[in-house]
Amino acid sequence: MDILDSIVIGAGQAGLSASYHLRRLGVRHVVLDGDDAPGGAWQHRWDALTMRDVHRVAELPGDEPPAHTTERANQVIPAYFAAYEREHDLPVIRPVRVDRVTEEDGILAVHAGDRVWRSRTLVNATGTWTQPFIPHYPGMETFVGEQLHTVDYPGPEHFRGQRVLVVGGGASAVQFLGALAPITDTLWVTRREPVWRTDDFTPEAGAAAVALVEQRVARGLAPQSVVSVTGLALRAQEQEAARLGAYDARREMFQRIEPDGVRWADGSSEPVDAILWATGFRPAIGHLAPLHLRSELGGIQLDRNGRGTTAVKDPRIQLVGYGPSASTIGANRAGRTAARGVRQYLVQHPAPVTVG
Numbered sequence: 001m002d003i004l005d006s007i008v009i010g011a012g013q014a015g016l017s018a019s020y021h022l023r024r025l026g027v028r029h030v031v032l033d034g035d036d037a038p039g040g041a042w043q044h045r046w047d048a049l050t051m052r053d054v055h056r057v058a059e060l061p062g063d064e065p066p067a068h069t070t071e072r073a074n075q076v077i078p079a080y081f082a083a084y085e086r087e088h089d090l091p092v093i094r095p096v097r098v099d100r101v102t103e104e105d106g107i108l109a110v111h112a113g114d115r116v117w118r119s120r121t122l123v124n125a126t127g128t129w130t131q132p133f134i135p136h137y138p139g140m141e142t143f144v145g146e147q148l149h150t151v152d153y154p155g156p157e158h159f160r161g162q163r164v165l166v167v168g169g170g171a172s173a174v175q176f177l178g179a180l181a182p183i184t185d186t187l188w189v190t191r192r193e194p195v196w197r198t199d200d201f202t203p204e205a206g207a208a209a210v211a212l213v214e215q216r217v218a219r220g221l222a223p224q225s226v227v228s229v230t231g232l233a234l235r236a237q238e239q240e241a242a243r244l245g246a247y248d249a250r251r252e253m254f255q256r257i258e259p260d261g262v263r264w265a266d267g268s269s270e271p272v273d274a275i276l277w278a279t280g281f282r283p284a285i286g287h288l289a290p291l292h293l294r295s296e297l298g299g300i301q302l303d304r305n306g307r308g309t310t311a312v313k314d315p316r317i318q319l320v321g322y323g324p325s326a327s328t329i330g331a332n333r334a335g336r337t338a339a340r341g342v343r344q345y346l347v348q349h350p351a352p353v354t355v356g
Contacts (some may be wrong), residue, residue, distance in 0.1 A: 003351075004028055004119040005340045007110050011092050012040025013060065013320035014079060015125030017335025019090045020061050022123075025343045030117065032110065032258075033094040034130075038085055040080025041129035048155035049073045052237070053175060060084050061332055099128075102290045105216075108316060120316065120351065121342045122351075123309075124288060127321040128281035135279060138256040145260075146274040148283075156180050159274055163187070165262065168278030169194055174247070176276055178238030181246035187270060188249040189262075283322055293317060309338040315345055 008015050011033035020030045037043060051069045059065035066080045085092055096112045101122065103109070110117045128240060132149045140147070145162075148154070148170050156179040164180055166173050169190035180186050214283060234242055241247065254262035254270075261271040285293075285300070293300045293311050301312040311317040318338035321331060 001106055001118060004030060004117065005346055006121040006123060007032060007108070007117055007119040008112065008123040008125055009098050010040070010123060010125035010127060010321065011035070011038065011085070011094070012042075012127050012321060013081075014127070014331040014335050015040070015123070016084060016090060017332045018123045018125060018318070018320055018338045019092070019335075020088055021336045023088065023090065024344060027338055027339065027342055027346065029091065029119070029123075031090060031092040032096040032098060032112065032117065033092055034097045034126075035036030036095045037078065038082035038092070038094075039074075040081065041127060042077040042081075043074055043316050044129065044151065045074045046153045046155050047072055047074065047183065047257045048157075048179060049175075051076050053235075059332075062088070094290055098287050100287050100290055119279050120349075121318070121345055122316060123318040123320060123338045123342065124285065124322070125320045126169070126284040126287075128283055131282040131284045131286075132277075133280050134277045137254070140257040142259050143257050143275065143307075145272065147277065148274070149277045149279070153276065156183060159184050159276075162273035163271065165189060165270070165272040167275065168280065169249075170278060170280060172280075173278035174234070174238065176278055177246040178235070178241040181241035181244045186246050187243075187272065188246065189253060190249050190251065191253050193251055194247070194249055285319075285322070288317070291317065308341065309334050310341045315341075318342060 005027045006029040008018050008022070008031040009031060011019075011031050015031055015033070019029065022029050035043065049072070051066060051071055051073050054068070054073050060081075063084055066076050069076075096115070099111045099113065101108060101110050104118070107118050107120065108122050109254065110119065110122070129151065132151045134147075134149055153176065156176075157344075159180055160183050163185040165187045166176050166180070169191050169192040173190065177186055177188055234247070252264065256263050257266045257275070258269065262275075263269040263271055288300075291314060293313050295301045295313075301324070302308055302319065302322075303310040303312055303315075309318045309322075310321055311319060318341050320334040320338050
């Protein structure tokens, strides 16, 4: 029975970063990727999203990032990831859709259908894209128009001439409104008061934002998104939407959804043709449930006051793309930290020597 030193689940930025550093440390591993092709979540994003629209695609370790051009992000970044895998000879196996991770006689077993890989350690890099979150509201099943989440967003032209309700207070909502407001009627509703940045988003500001998320995972709480603490900023391509008043959000949520719109607690209503749920994602960690890593507070507690990637309940498990590393701001650092955590565990817990 072949037992690897480590297995990385996921081949997005954090997973490729972890694999790069594991290879440099001489750790024998494979990367199991659920997609049919390289590119992580980027290959699934909408065609209208260009490289100039992305916040910041951090370079993969030992490489330069792609330029911020008007080319489609869902083409440029997958090509960048594919070239990186080839250049560094990363051991990626795809498509492998992991069902669950269990423990068998002290060894971690990664199951994908009838296939099983075994390892002494694990780096989970599954991100959030496969776990879109849509809150439930009374009557939402009666709505006769379209309801789409960020994962289903087909681009602004799809909504031309409609009245679109955008729900959510994050960066995706801002981007959607920026593209939609010049060509259709929009209404923005967010539970959280938007916090706008007027200063430059420096590396120091990014580090401070990540630190706030780290504090949550250090306590074992479910992580919040990094953007929830970075604030929002309008880019040049969103200024026309701002002039049109698209960012004058209604700071209270509707009480119910009706066939032709939404209704508020005061009885007033708004007709809409489509609802765009920019309501974020949850960590894709359901396959880790058999390992019982969650704390009583609902999240997976990480070591070193949240700045590490090691699960407190099981030091064999590293999490990247989770909590503070769930964005490009912290993904590369997390990959390096996880690889070092794997190496440290292997050194401290050497495999038994088989005599025979």
